[in-house]
Amino acid sequence: MVQLLEMKNITKKFGDVTALNAISISLARGEILSLCGENGSGKSTLMKVLCGIYPVGDYEGDIYFAGEKLLAKNIRETEAKGISIIHQELTLVKNMTVLENMFLGNEITQVGLTNDNEMYLRCKTLLEQVQLDIDPNTKVAELGLGQQQLVEIAKALNKQVRLLILDEPTASLTEKETAILLELVKDLKAHNIACIYISHKLNEVKAISDQICVIRDGEHIGTRSATSMSEDDIITMMVGREITSLYPHEPHYIGEEILRIEKLTAWHPTNTHIKRVDNASFYLRQGEILGVAGLVGSGRTEMAQCLFGSYQGKRQGEIFIRNQKVNINNCADAIAQQIVMVPEDRKKHGIVPIMGVGKNITLSALPQFCFGKKVINEPLEQTIIQQSIDKLKVKTSSPELAIGRLSGGNQQKAILAKCLLLNPHILILDEPTRGIDVRAKYEIYKLINQLAQQGLAVIVISSELPEVLGISDRVLVMHQGKIKADLINHNLTQEQVMEAALKE
Template sequence: MANLLEMHNITKKFGDVVALNNISISLEMGEILSLCGENGSGKSTLMKVLCGIYPHGDFQGEITFAGEKLVAKNIKDTESKGISIIHQELTLVKQMSVLENMFLGNEITQFGITNDNEMYLRCQTLLEQVQLNVDPHTKVAELGLGQQQLVEIAKALNKQVRLLILDEPTASLTEKETAILLNLIKDLKAHNIACIYISHKLNEVKAISDKICVIRDGEHIGTHLATDLSEDNIITMMVGREITSLYPVEPHEIGEEILRVENLNAWHTTNTHIKRVDNAHFALHKGEILGVAGLVGSGRTEMAQCLFGSYLGKYQGDIYLENQKVEIKNCTQAIERHIVMVPEDRKKHGIVPIMSVGKNITLAALPQFCFGKKVINEPLEETIINQSIAKLKVKTASVDLAIGRLSGGNQQKAILAKCLLLNPKILILDEPTRGIDVGAKYEIYKLINQLAQQGIAIIVISSELPEVLGISDRVLVMHQGKIKADLINDNLTQEQVMEAALKETL
């Protein structure tokens, strides 16, 4: 069978930096190829070449699609051929309806007038195809992330897609939403639609792929049948070294109590009859890594936001720091008490994307680098920036590069560097490795252990149970705003955690 896609000897440079070096991949009709590699390995660059975001002539090499040489000037050219990409950051217009998004720039018209009835019926058919039961006139902003992802796929199907590229499609989805999406991809395969799947979740990669291609530092490391590779094999190919355990275990001493929370309640930001945190109570000790597990919507993030003073709704409770009762009504008060938080949504709440890497790192700690209150000691600031980048191993071409141009893992390391400049006694990490490759995850886990060794108390919130169990000394289990269990992590299993979350009483 002739290949649907062939990319031959693709080389792409940015100035003197070689982002892709002589990479070749191929794909048959109805085949699922997973593209794996660390952040910054070149996966997204390769897909931008394929989709015409980097136009023909901006790279070396040749692309053949459906037996014809592909010469694309822009993404519209590749879409017309049947190539669609769904980015990790969805491109839907939130204040427009599902129907309006579906046909945006691709309206069905008759005599120069949009045919609203035909578009509505076509939209309904496409939504049924992706098993999404919503009215076409529903605003996208009213849908969950999983539903929005399905709208993006329906939009691609509307363009007669033959090759669908999915970039980290499940990074922000629940397990149920992920299962629906993976089943849909298998259904598309059955209809001869090919797929390139980019994900750091290797269990998904193994479950869904026909072939797996690994890229490292812009080089093609290898392409193999999925059945021939274990997750450990993939990790070794990705990072260039064998990681014997993804969760490094380093001894750290757990000291005296540093934080005690009693009767913490938080109400929904608009519907004040609903509690997002319901009478939570727990303690945290110096040098302890406390994991917080629970299903999405269990109240984990809201509880953390109350401790950091960033929850937007009403909340109240008793918080004791080193046995002294304190009030924390805003982030400034939390930071003054050496409580620091890495937020769940790093792009929205963790960085200023257009500012430089260096300025992002020092932004929250500027008073430390000032003469008086107004003049920044720039040589001192530059020294601290360079030290922080070296300490956290942030990969950046320059400290002056806009942080939004870094990979997700390096953005997260820069946020951690910023937090450490605030000298935290308590560090709250909300989904610290979401959308990050295994190599960067390993480095962040090592850092968490090192900080615990220094006596910093750490709260880790994660939707990935293996992560919670892999790095925590103790686990709080939350469900519907309540802390259902407080468990010592002595060979704790996922089944025990889920049973604790779903049982009726504590």
């Protein structure tokens, strides 16, 4: 089989640190190769080498594309060859239209002027190709994440892409949007466009791939046919050992009721005719892990935000802590009641990206480290920071390293460390493992179990049903703002949860 891409013995160093050690991969025209590995394993670095973000001379080894040696000095040169990458963090300009984004830097001109009609028709054709029925003059900010992802693919097709690299493309997509994207990738394959697919969702990897390549600690562990590998095989190659159960469920004592919500209703922040939470009532006990399941838009996050005091719209209902009615109007009120929350969008609401890992961890608990009200006891703060980093196994070269430079899993562990410094009794986790690798997921699941054993009450909101069923003692099922079922998790199945969500 003639190879479209060959990367031979690629080695990349950052100072004395070897990020990639003599890695070789290849793929043919129309082939889908999935690249698997933990965060920090070297996947993104390898793709940056391929795309010219790390230019020739900045790495060792050789790259051949379409039979020619690739000596790219920047990403524009690789795009001109037909190599396009779509990053997990989309690069569209939100306040520009789809059409403007599509041709940004690649405008169609005629006698020095942009040919608006031709660009409009070309954009319309590309959008139809990715099954996106929108006007090219729509502002990107008006589109959902799934639609924006498809616009990025259409933009790549406009550049006559021959190799498309997708980095965690479905991390923030709904199940329906994911299905559309996977079908589109298969359609590109049918048109002889090759794809390198990077994902932590192993069911997608198995469903879509011809070959699966696993990288660990900058080393090429192996490339095998997707049909010859199970998800457990991939996990074993990724972490270097067999994980007998991804969901470690250790016995823990469930005590008295600690929280009760009665008749909670929350309205849309701008359209007050819409209820995001509709007359929801539930309880939570000490030491219990309560899973909250439901389709995207079911009201799960809004219900948690109401409990934590961060919901922006109008709300009503009653909250009881240990049978005492409390008023929670903001996050400070919630923290005073020993309720903390790890938000769904950790980069937007959970961290200060340019601030050090250590300072992020202590940010919410600074009064604990102060002499009086103004002077920080820095030796004490540094001791607590190091203890938190060690306890949650946050991988960082230094507590001073900007937290934005950590992998998603390590950012999440740092946010958890910050929350735990507040000595909570109730911990809310909204999509706690979104976009993080298998080992980090396993470590977070173990931590959740340990916290429950220590008596913390934990609420886990997740779009991944296997995750909800794997770690929860009890499952609330939500749909269109209502709690449709409260189920004891004893041999509970995904089918039972979905049936509860969708029944009238």
